[in-house]
Amino acid sequence: MASLSDTELSNKKLAAGLLGIFLGAFGIHKFVLGFNTPAIIMLVLTIATCGFAGFVMGIIGLIEGIIYLTKTPEEFKEIYIDGQRGWF
Numbered sequence: 001m002a003s004l005s006d007t008e009l010s011n012k013k014l015a016a017g018l019l020g021i022f023l024g025a026f027g028i029h030k031f032v033l034g035f036n037t038p039a040i041i042m043l044v045l046t047i048a049t050c051g052f053a054g055f056v057m058g059i060i061g062l063i064e065g066i067i068y069l070t071k072t073p074e075e076f077k078e079i080y081i082d083g084q085r086g087w088f
Contacts, residue, residue, distance in 0.1 A: 004077070004081065006073065009073050009076070009077055009081070010073060012032065012033070012081075013068055013069070013071070013073060013076045014069070015029075015032050016029045016032045016033050016065070016068050016080075017029070017065045017066070017068035017069035018065065018069075019032060019061075019065070020061045020062065020064045020065025020066075020068060021061070021062055021065035021066065021069075022065075023061070024042075024057065024058050024059075024060060024061010024062050024064065024065060025042070025046045025051075025054040025055070025057040025058035025061055026042065026043050026046055026054075026057075026061075027039035027040070027041070027042030027043045027046075027057070027061070029061060029064060029065060029068070030042065030086070033080055033081075034084075035084075035086040037086070038086040038087060042057045042060070042061070045057055063088065064087075064088060067088065068080070
């Protein structure tokens, strides 16, 4: 994977964090980070259960968004960009 500049990394971290907080039930934050399988799981569960599982997915997204925003850029890159850690 191509190396991200500091600005690109900060933008990706901010976008993923805010999307996790506000649209976490739909897994949009995971699409931003390139974690397509976990994102599709979250999206399908939310839609297939007519939103009932969306509450749980929303809580997961909220937690992940907060985690993304509280990590330093170096930690974020190491864990989520380089390490490809898909959940929490």
